[in-house]
């Protein structure tokens with residue numbers, strides 16, 4: 201089986217042009233097939249507020265009314281995606297920037313209203329991604345760069361969390377490739393003490409995850425990230441790592457990097 205790296209980059213890194221530059225250089229240095237998935241929540245929140253729209257997030261998920269959908273489509277699918285693609289081209293990576301609507305690569309279902317109406321937010325299921333379609337793109341020599349916009353197949357764009365897209369792509373492609381999924385963000389991994397970059401927790405299994413949650417060592421945005429990461433591990437993804445974007449080069453050199461998730465330690 202050939203291998204593939206699926207790398208997700210979050211909004212805090214995207215917002216810093218120097219960090220983004222170095223990250224994209226390291227991404228280019230990874231061998232073999234690769235896919236980049238990017239968020240950009242921080243930029244979308246800033247722009248929404250500049251436009252006089254209040255940004256509302258519940259459990260890390262953005263309430264996406266029609267105005268907010270317009271903003272996130274412009275920010276994720278336009279500004280951030282095309283900027284990343286242009287920078288990757290400079291480094292020699294033949295990147296192709298995509299929403300889930302392009303090539304029908306990621307089809308989602310609008311989240312049903314239960315206690316909260318999330319608006320135009322799309323949920324991924326087992327039928328959302330056809331790995332063969334993506335494989336054709338990879339074999340043609342392109343490096344896909346996915347933003348957090350998907351579609352429902354009925355003409356409606358939807359906003360989908362980028363961590364979830366990365367996990368779902370990894371699970372789907374695990375049928376064809378040996379997948380390494382890396383979540384890159386601004387800290388050196390899952391930390392014992394969020395203010396101490398040296399306190400990296402090197403391995404987490406589901407049991408330890410439960411303990412860390414109880415002790416409130418893990419909270420806020422790290423909770424949905426780890427839920428997505430464990431979902432990938434339990435569905436055939438070989439390696440899942442969470443680490444700092446400027447240490448991605450360590451993956452290539454097989455050096456210790458961030459926090460590794462396991463089924464059991």
Ligand SMILES: Nc1ncnc2c1ncn2[C@@H]1O[C@H](COP(=O)(O)OP(=O)(O)O)[C@@H](O)[C@H]1O
Nearest residue numbers: 210211212385387389390391417418419421422
């Ligand atoms: N134990 C922990 N170690 C590291 N980060 C943590 C931890 N617990 C909570 N966090 C928070 O999780 C955030 C990462 O989640 P999020 O902001 O959703 O990431 P991204 O930038 O990839 O979208 C970190 O910025 C940090 O504030």
Ligand SMILES: CC(=O)N[C@@H](CCC(=O)OP(=O)(O)O)C(=O)O
Nearest residue numbers: 211239240241261262348361362
């Ligand atoms: C539905 C939903 O919450 N979508 C996310 C998509 C962007 C994202 O995931 O960005 P980060 O990775 O930078 O957080 C949002 O609009 O914030």
